[in-house]
Amino acid sequence: xxxxxxxxxxxxxxxxxxxxxxxxxxxxxxxxxxxxxxxxxxxxxxxxxxxxxxxxxxxxxxxxxxxxxxxxxxxxxxxxxxxxxxxxxxxxxxxxxxxxxxxxxxxxxxxxxxxxxxxxxxxxxxxxxxxxxxxxxxxxxxxxxxxxxxxxxxxxxxxxxxxxxxxxxxxxxxxxxxxx
Amino acid sequence: xxxxxxxxxxxxxxxxxxxxxxxxxxxxxxxxxxxxxxxxxxxxxxxxxxxxxxxxxxxxxxxxxxxxxxxxxxxxxxxxxxxxxxxxxxxxxxxxxxxxxxxxxxxxxxxxxxxxxxxxxxxxxxxxxxxxxxxxxxxxxxxxxxxxxxxxxxxxxxxxxxxxxxxxxxxxxxxxxxxxxxxxxxxxxxxxxxxxxxxxxxxxxxxxxxxxxxxxxxxxxxxxxxxxxxxxxxxxxxxxxxxxxxxxxxxxxxxxxxxxxxxxxxxxxxxxxxxxxxxxxxxxxxxxxxxxxxxxxxxxxxxxxxxxxxxxxxxxxxxxxxxxxxxxx
Ligand code: FES
Ligand code: FES
Numbered sequence: 418x419x420x421x422x423x424x425x426x427x428x429x430x431x432x433x434x435x436x437x438x439x440x441x442x443x444x445x446x447x448x449x450x451x452x453x454x455x456x457x458x459x460x461x462x463x464x465x466x467x468x469x470x471x472x473x474x475x476x477x478x479x480x481x482x483x484x485x486x487x488x489x490x491x492x493x494x495x496x497x498x499x500x501x502x503x504x505x506x507x508x509x510x511x512x513x514x515x516x517x518x519x520x521x522x523x524x525x526x527x528x529x530x531x532x533x534x535x536x537x538x539x540x541x542x543x544x545x546x547x548x549x550x551x552x553x554x555x556x557x558x559x560x561x562x563x564x565x566x567x568x569x570x571x572x573x574x575x576x577x578x579x580x581x582x583x584x585x586x587x588x589x590x591x592x593x594x595x596x597x
Numbered sequence: 598x599x600x601x602x603x604x605x606x607x608x609x610x611x612x613x614x615x616x617x618x619x620x621x622x623x624x625x626x627x628x629x630x631x632x633x634x635x636x637x638x639x640x641x642x643x644x645x646x647x648x649x650x651x652x653x654x655x656x657x658x659x660x661x662x663x664x665x666x667x668x669x670x671x672x673x674x675x676x677x678x679x680x681x682x683x684x685x686x687x688x689x690x691x692x693x694x695x696x697x698x699x700x701x702x703x704x705x706x707x708x709x710x711x712x713x714x715x716x717x718x719x720x721x722x723x724x725x726x727x728x729x730x731x732x733x734x735x736x737x738x739x740x741x742x743x744x745x746x747x748x749x750x751x752x753x754x755x756x757x758x759x760x761x762x763x764x765x766x767x768x769x770x771x772x773x774x775x776x777x778x779x780x781x782x783x784x785x786x787x788x789x790x791x792x793x794x795x796x797x798x799x800x801x802x803x804x805x806x807x808x809x810x811x812x813x814x815x816x817x818x819x820x821x822x823x824x825x826x827x828x829x830x831x832x833x834x835x836x837x838x839x840x841x842x843x844x845x846x847x848x849x850x851x852x853x854x855x856x857x858x859x860x861x862x863x864x865x866x867x868x869x870x871x872x873x874x875x876x877x878x879x880x881x882x883x884x885x886x887x888x889x890x891x892x893x894x895x896x897x898x899x900x901x902x903x904x905x906x907x908x909x910x911x912x913x914x915x916x917x918x919x920x921x922x923x924x925x926x
Binding site: 418419420421422423424427443444445447466467468471474480481482483486487488490491494534537538541544545546547548549552566567568569570571572 | 619647673
């Protein structure tokens with residue numbers, strides 16, 4: 418293991434949506450910028466670029482993170498899933514379909530982050546992770562709106578589509594969650 | 598962000614070696630605070646040692662009956678760990694009261710301890726700030742200071758410590774284990790990890806250059822009940838205005854043990870042993886809790902915009918003590 422010098426750039430491999438990509442990047446490039454600017458996966462959005470809005474949420478080894486607060490070079494051993502890996506326009510992921518059916522957006526800018534975050538969040542719920550509301554995930558039959566709101570608080574929506582976002586996630590979790 | 602040399606060593610020895618090889622190198626783990634500050638030019642490391650590949654992700658029981666938490670255990674994993682939920686609920690509650698799901702998945706135990714203040718002026722390179730630039734002056738003293746500290750402040754800095762996790766760890770008498778570049782290990786309390794701002798607010802902690810946090814060790818779980826109560830500007834995903842971590846145990850109607858730690862109010866996670874001692878041997882009562890709050894607040898100083906934290910801390914502490922010593926489980 419040796420130093421990557423600041424002026425030389427880093428040769429790295431990223432595994433995104435099941436495909437491996439070889440890249441040569443400045444070590445400063447965030448995972449978010451690598452996805453958007455170097456792999457042209459523009460479904461993941463940049464809102465604040467400071468970990469405050471959740472628009473850039475992607476799944477890393479199944480866990481949701483803010484891709485703006487992580488360097489691409491730190492993710493060579495990881496499997497990254499973006500919104501493009503969840504569904505396509507022709508073949509929507511059931512959670513995407515729920516967002517369409519329930520009108521879970523207005524401008525849509527926060528939506529891919531909301532969806533990736535919700536997929537990660539429901540995984541955490543199924544594993545029985547507690548939340549600020551308490552240790553309910555082990556006992557409760559299904560997630561409710563209060564838990565969704567608390568667990569999704571890292572995803573802001575400037576259009577304030579929150580009521581429909583919560584409805585969409587709740588609908589998906591109770592109807593489709595089993596085959597997610 | 599200024600350019601930096603980067604390395605991702607495979608083990609602790611290589612990481613410590615890398616950090617000494619290039620003086621001024623910084624360790625990076627989750628990166629949720631350091632990268633944010635690097636983007637703003639507030640942190641300007643020329644060398645980054647990525648410790649993400651180190652084997653520090655385990656939570657194990659110690660022979661004394663406590664827990665050793667690896668420095669790279671994520672905040673999410675720690676809050677969800679069955680032994681933490683069972684034996685140290687105050688710690689699980691504190692972590693879950695902070696940040697967002699995404700941040701908790703990335704932020705680590707060691708990194709959380711070393712996160713920097715959320716003072717608005719520290720984050721704004723256009724404003725003078727002694728913590729960011731020694732000698733520049735403090736924009737919070739005499740300025741907008743709603744979120745600032747009321748305890749442990751100095752004439753040079755009133756920035757509050759932002760961690761929830763560290764507040765619970767301070768109440769639990771956690772110790773921080775480190776390894777130094779020469780391979781020596783050390784163990785210190787949180788009180789000994791942090792330092793008060795004094796005349797050098799730019800120095801947050803007492804770690805030596807190249808010293809690596811490897812674990813946090815919790816002593817055996819304390820007797821009694823535990824709770825973390827946090828007051829903030831919105832219901833979720835906000836830093837504490839005031840928080841209280843409390844562990845209280847009772848026998849035959851009297852308090853036998855009590856540890857209290859406070860967040861949002863101190864320049865470091867705060868604790869006051871005199872206030873704790875007042876509770877011991879006493880029967881719980883509103884008057885007793887008020888006396889305890891008097892002791893905690895004896896040296897508190899408001900700066901105008903944050904004066905409200907003084908009564909708010911009092912009420913939050915009294916409410917926590919009433920709940921923990923009350924009848925319901
Ligand atoms: S763009 Fe990453 S959290 Fe806002
Ligand atoms: S739909 Fe516009 S930001 Fe959420």
